[in-house]
Amino acid sequence: xxxxxxxxxxxxxxxxxxxxxxxxxxxxxxxxxxxxxxxxxxxxxxxxxxxxxxxxxxxxxxxxxxxxxxxxxxxxxxxxxxxxxxxxxxxxxxxxxxxxxxxxxxxxxxxxxxxxxxxxxxxxxxxxxxxxxxxxxxxxxxxxxxxxxxxxxxxxxxxxxxxxxxxxxxxxxxxxxxxxxxxxxxxxxxxxxxxxxxxxxxxxxxxxxxxxxxxxxxxxxxxxxxxxxxxxxxxxxxxxxxxxxxxxxxxxxxxxxxxxxxxxxxxxxxxxxxxxxxxxxxxxxxxxxxxxxxxxxxxxxxxxxxxxxxxxxxxxxxxxxxxxxxxxxxxxxxxxxxxxxxxxxxxxxxxxxxxxxxxxxxxxxxxxxxxxx
Amino acid sequence: xxxxxxxxxxxxxxxxxxxxxxxxxxxxxxxxxxxxxxxxxxxxxxxxxxxxxxxxxxxxxxxxxxxxxxxxxxxxxxxxxxxxxxxxxxxxxxxxxxxxxxxxxxxxxxxxxxxxxxxxxxxxxxxxxxxxxxxxxxxxxxxxxxxxxxxxxxxxxxxxxxxxxxxxxxxxxxxxxxxxxxxxxxxxxxxxxxxxxxxxxxxxxxxxxxxxxxxxxxxxxxxxxxxxxxxxxxxxxxxxxxxxxxxxxxxxxxxxxxxxxxxxxxxxxxxxxxxxxxxxxxxxxxxxxxxxxxxxxxxxxxxxxxxxxxxxxxxxxxxxxxxxxxxxxxxxxxxxxxxxxxxxxxxxxxxxxxxxxxxxxxxxxxxxxxxxxxxxxxxxxxxxxxxxxxxxxxxxxxxxxxx
Amino acid sequence: xxxxxxxxxxxxxxxxxxxxxxxxxxxxxxxxxxxxxxxxxxxxxxxxxxxxxxxxxxxxxxxxxxxxxxxxxxxxxxxxxxxxxxxxxxxxxxxxxxxxxxxxxxxxxxxxxxxxxxxxxxxxxxxxxxxxxxxxxxxxxxxxxxxxxxxxxxxxxxxxxxxxxxxxxxxxxxxxxxxxxxxxxxxxxxxxxxxxxxxxxxxxx
Numbered sequence: 001x002x003x004x005x006x007x008x009x010x011x012x013x014x015x016x017x018x019x020x021x022x023x024x025x026x027x028x029x030x031x032x033x034x035x036x037x038x039x040x041x042x043x044x045x046x047x048x049x050x051x052x053x054x055x056x057x058x059x060x061x062x063x064x065x066x067x068x069x070x071x072x073x074x075x076x077x078x079x080x081x082x083x084x085x086x087x088x089x090x091x092x093x094x095x096x097x098x099x100x101x102x103x104x105x106x107x108x109x110x111x112x113x114x115x116x117x118x119x120x121x122x123x124x125x126x127x128x129x130x131x132x133x134x135x136x137x138x139x140x141x142x143x144x145x146x147x148x149x150x151x152x153x154x155x156x157x158x159x160x161x162x163x164x165x166x167x168x169x170x171x172x173x174x175x176x177x178x179x180x181x182x183x184x185x186x187x188x189x190x191x192x193x194x195x196x197x198x199x200x201x202x203x204x205x206x207x208x209x210x211x212x213x214x215x216x217x218x219x220x221x222x223x224x225x226x227x228x229x230x231x232x233x234x235x236x237x238x239x240x241x242x243x244x245x246x247x248x249x250x251x252x253x254x255x256x257x258x259x260x261x262x263x264x265x266x267x268x269x270x271x272x273x274x275x276x277x278x279x280x281x282x283x284x285x286x287x288x289x290x291x292x293x294x295x296x297x298x299x300x301x302x303x304x305x306x307x308x309x310x311x312x313x314x315x316x317x318x319x320x321x322x323x324x325x326x327x328x329x330x331x332x333x334x335x336x337x338x339x340x341x342x343x344x345x346x347x348x349x350x351x352x353x354x355x356x357x358x359x360x361x362x363x364x365x366x367x368x369x370x371x372x373x
Numbered sequence: 374x375x376x377x378x379x380x381x382x383x384x385x386x387x388x389x390x391x392x393x394x395x396x397x398x399x400x401x402x403x404x405x406x407x408x409x410x411x412x413x414x415x416x417x418x419x420x421x422x423x424x425x426x427x428x429x430x431x432x433x434x435x436x437x438x439x440x441x442x443x444x445x446x447x448x449x450x451x452x453x454x455x456x457x458x459x460x461x462x463x464x465x466x467x468x469x470x471x472x473x474x475x476x477x478x479x480x481x482x483x484x485x486x487x488x489x490x491x492x493x494x495x496x497x498x499x500x501x502x503x504x505x506x507x508x509x510x511x512x513x514x515x516x517x518x519x520x521x522x523x524x525x526x527x528x529x530x531x532x533x534x535x536x537x538x539x540x541x542x543x544x545x546x547x548x549x550x551x552x553x554x555x556x557x558x559x560x561x562x563x564x565x566x567x568x569x570x571x572x573x574x575x576x577x578x579x580x581x582x583x584x585x586x587x588x589x590x591x592x593x594x595x596x597x598x599x600x601x602x603x604x605x606x607x608x609x610x611x612x613x614x615x616x617x618x619x620x621x622x623x624x625x626x627x628x629x630x631x632x633x634x635x636x637x638x639x640x641x642x643x644x645x646x647x648x649x650x651x652x653x654x655x656x657x658x659x660x661x662x663x664x665x666x667x668x669x670x671x672x673x674x675x676x677x678x679x680x681x682x683x684x685x686x687x688x689x690x691x692x693x694x695x696x697x698x699x700x701x702x703x704x705x706x707x708x709x710x711x712x713x714x715x716x717x718x719x720x721x722x723x724x725x726x727x728x729x730x731x732x733x734x735x736x737x738x739x740x741x742x743x744x745x746x747x748x749x750x751x752x753x754x755x756x757x758x759x760x761x762x763x764x765x766x767x768x769x770x771x772x773x774x775x776x
Numbered sequence: 777x778x779x780x781x782x783x784x785x786x787x788x789x790x791x792x793x794x795x796x797x798x799x800x801x802x803x804x805x806x807x808x809x810x811x812x813x814x815x816x817x818x819x820x821x822x823x824x825x826x827x828x829x830x831x832x833x834x835x836x837x838x839x840x841x842x843x844x845x846x847x848x849x850x851x852x853x854x855x856x857x858x859x860x861x862x863x864x865x866x867x868x869x870x871x872x873x874x875x876x877x878x879x880x881x882x883x884x885x886x887x888x889x890x891x892x893x894x895x896x897x898x899x900x901x902x903x904x905x906x907x908x909x910x911x912x913x914x915x916x917x918x919x920x921x922x923x924x925x926x927x928x929x930x931x932x933x934x935x936x937x938x939x940x941x942x943x944x945x946x947x948x949x950x951x952x953x954x955x956x957x958x959x960x961x962x963x964x965x966x967x968x969x970x971x972x973x974x975x976x977x978x979x980x981x
Contacts, residue, residue, distance in 0.1 A: 019693040026700075086745035088724060088733070107556070110566045116743060119583040119736035129514055132564050133521045140525040143556050147549060148532040153539040165531045169524050175488045176523030178478075178496045178516040180509070183469045211696075214689075292392070295603045298692045299396045299596060303403055310407055325410070375872050382861060382869040389860035389898075612858070613873075616915065617824040617850040617924075622873045774842075 001233040003241040010215070011245040020212035024253045027204030031257045035197025044072040047092040047127060048081035055101020057138060061113075062096060064134045071127060085118065092117040092127055104142050112139075141166045195341050198269065201257045202276060202337050203309035205250040209277065210284040210301040212246055217297065220289030222369030236362065243281040250277050265343060272340030272350060279333035279354040283308070285361030289368050308332045331356060379622065379629040386604065387633050393600045398640045401593040405648040408589055424504075424511040425455040427465040427477040437485040443562060451571060454511070466499055475504030476511060488523060489554075491530050522561050529553035587735030588706065590645050591728060594670060595699055597641040598678035599692060601634035605682025606691040609772045623773040627679065627766055634675030635668070642667055649739075662742060666734045666751055673727055673758040680765035683772055702728040727757035777801055778823060778922055778953065783832035785818050785977075792818040793829065794977035802921065805954040805967050810974035816957040817853055817926050819974065823955065824850035824924045836922065851915035853926040853957075855907045859900040863891055863910050866899055867917050874918035885913040888943045890936070904931040912940065922953040929958060937963050 084090035312334030465477035500508035821827035
């Protein structure tokens with residue numbers, strides 16, 4: 001069997017298959033972007049403020065809200081606010097209820113304000129706290145002011161002085177503050193050193209190897225392997241030479257990502273990635289043989305990629321309570337590539353994982369082929 | 374009756390086409406499982422961020438201790454926090470380092486006395502990168518509410534000071550002080566009730582969980598349309614294209630495929646809905662009210678799949694097109710349309726994307742129904758359905774007439 | 777009458793049909809013979825109006841396009857069936873697509889082609905010969921005046937060939953025109969009135 005021409009044929013076929021090649025191009029672009037960590041500037045989320053209060057405290061709260069940063073808060077009427085929420089222009093609505101002043105003056109605090117928040121963005125998480133805090137400020141100022149006003153001898157000038165002080169206090173610092181302190185755990189590194197771009201590229205590479213591997217679907221059909229063996233060919237060699245072009249392409253795609261990442265040990269990463277894609281190719285063989293056709297592969301490839309990458313900690317760091325997944329993930333090549341990125345021991349584990357998936361892929365496709373006979 | 378025969382056979386073909394349809398329907402299961410496993414802390418509370426926090430209170434003041442107990446009990450009851458008391462700072466920091474808690478709050482000695490005396494007090498909050506998400510969300514809530522509480526205490530001071538200047542007795546000032554701080558404590562203990570919720574801290578609610586569930590629904594529904602794309606392309610090229618057929622029943626075949634595709638997509642919702650109930654309590658009434666939207670979503674995705682299938686000669690080509698179209702659609706959802714400098718045309722496309730409307734229906738209407746928003750999303754979907762149906766029909770008949 | 781004038785078709789540099797003209801009178805039978813690659817299937821596809829010629833035209837009873845297609849029953853060389861459906865379902869599905877649902881016709885064809893034993897099986901589970909018979913039956917569902925069959929006996933055993941021969945004889949007796957291509961003309965030649973030989977895209981002899 002002419003393995004060199006098999007390699008050449010596969011190489012040409014991969015380059016002609018623009019649709020799958022585009023995946024690796026996209027992977028490189030996205031991974032570089034993730035590695036750079038730069039997010040485009042966003043305009044603030046627009047939130048409508050509706051004042052239905054019949055007293056003057058509602059207006060006071062509206063003024064306080066409108067002076068807040070972080071959100072684009074604008075005063076409008078209810079109908080307009082609802083229209084804007086409906087058309088996705090406003091991401092939330094704050095309604096100061098008609099009995100706001102009445103309730104605050106009575107010292108009540110239940111349901112002073114109505115909030116409607118769309119689950120359009122994680123940014124909306126802080127809106128509730130902002131509304132509550134501003135309302136509490138108005139409430140406190142009013143109630144303490146009224147108690148002060150009840151003291152004999154206190155006149156309007158004193159109350160005005162109190163209000164002016166209140167503005168200063170509420171805009172100024174607090175008596176109680178909380179300092180956040182990051183504690184690095186024993187096995188941890190700073191966020192900057194987790195090299196998200198490299199990890200994501202590795203996940204994309206696995207997806208690419210699967211989705212471009214329709215040629216591997218034939219390994220599970222029985223006919224191909226039978227023909228190869230009948231012609232005196234070596235199935236293992238055939239698989240290696242056929243998968244080399246895909247591996248080379250993903251390997252080349254790693255280079256720009258590695259360059260941008262600034263990893264201190266690029267040679268180690270390059271060597272580890274070689275083992276990673278070898279194991280990933282073998283994993284792809286099993287998946288493709290199971291899928292049997294592209295129409296099934298298009299479902300299996302994203303799910304398997306997501307599962308293998310999540311469990312290996314490639315897409316995001318495993319939460320600490322999920323230690324069991326950390327142990328389970330040792331069979332996945334991503335676990336060892338991640339260890340390599342973090343400059344931990346990985347060679348033995350990666351080699352074992354590669355051998356494991358190679359054996360699994362080969363025996364799986366042979367078994368499937370025999371079953372289909 | 375011929376159309377119903379076509380529909381019956383088409384359903385049978387779609388569901389019987391190899392493993393493809395079965396995989397499409399069952400695909401949500403591993404995805405939901407993975408989703409559930411990695412978001413377990415949020416799921417166990419069912420409503421939002423849950424943070425496990427160690428607490429070291431070195432202040433022996435009775436009032437403060439009582440206050441802390443009230444706060445802790447309230448938060449534990451709400452399910453937003455799990456609190457572990459520790460003896461000293463080192464123990465607390467160690468728990469954070471070992472990853473056994475997400476955060477550790479240290480209340481130093483004389484916190485209450487100092488703050489009551491008008492001196493600034495700084496509490497220390499420790500967290501690890503592994504739990505940065507929930508720890509920082511909780512920190513933001515704690516910091517802002519404590520800050521406002523502290524401002525309230527200062528207001529009481531200012532009032533007390535003014536009262537003393539007007540000759541109020543020490544005792545009366547103390548009464549004013551006590552009543553003032555009681556008021557402040559009272560409102561802070563029930564901060565959530567201001568907006569009709571509950572609890573002391575509202576660390577972020579769970580909009581991101583709702584958004585993630587909605588995204589999951591939409592992705593699975595979209596993928597369920599892939600067999601429709603593939604089979605349509607294969608039918609037009611390999612099957613209908615190789616027999617001499619008039620265009621008479623092509624129209625019937627087209628609409629039969631739209632309906633059978635929609636049925637396949639609806640099957641994925643049968644699996645997704647119980648999963649959503651398990652992950653996050655979806656009010657049954659809301660789930661029912663979203664049913665019309667579910668049908669419309671299924672029809673829209675089916676029409677889109679038919680459109681793509683009719684455009685491509687090869688089934689694989691149609692699937693690739695579907696994959697890339699999906700990447701674009703979902704990028705439109707994840708990328709905010711508020712990015713500065715975004716061309717207006719792009720912003721409009723993001724705004725009117727049917728996939729975005731679909732995600733909005735599941736993330737908003739299914740949890741908090743705003744009829745106007747729901748109607749708008751339905752309108753976007755209906756428009757998209759009509760557009761895809763018309764485009765799909767044109768492409769399908771063109772390929773059919775060329776046979 | 778089927779009237780084909782000056783048909784030309786090439787695939788790249790390969791000329792599959794070179795200025796072919798042909799007529800088939802109603803009720804007439806024609807056998808198209810020729811070696812592999814001589815252009816038989818290409819010609820038949822053009823006559824069946826599923827392949828557009830580079831030059832020339834085909835008219836069926838003076839009609840073209842969709843109206844003309846209604847007069848033809850065409851069985852391709854490849855097996856073109858709905859793999860996920862059973863034999864009976866395939867026949868009924870194809871007849872629905874042609875706008876005619878005829879359970880009796882499906883029953884008749886099932887008996888005539890001796891498919892009773894496997895009519896409830898999915899097509900993707902049938903043997904090659906069985907699928908060939910279903911392929912032919914699917915073409916014969918519906919109404920037609922002319923039968924265009926591309927190697928209907930490929931992979932069929934003797935018993936099956938006999939069934940097919942008997943069926944086609946009945947169709948000829950009912951007045952159907954027939955154009956059939958076949959490598960082995962022995963069985964079907966008696967059903968035809970004349971033979972045309974193709975070589976490299978044009979008639980010889």
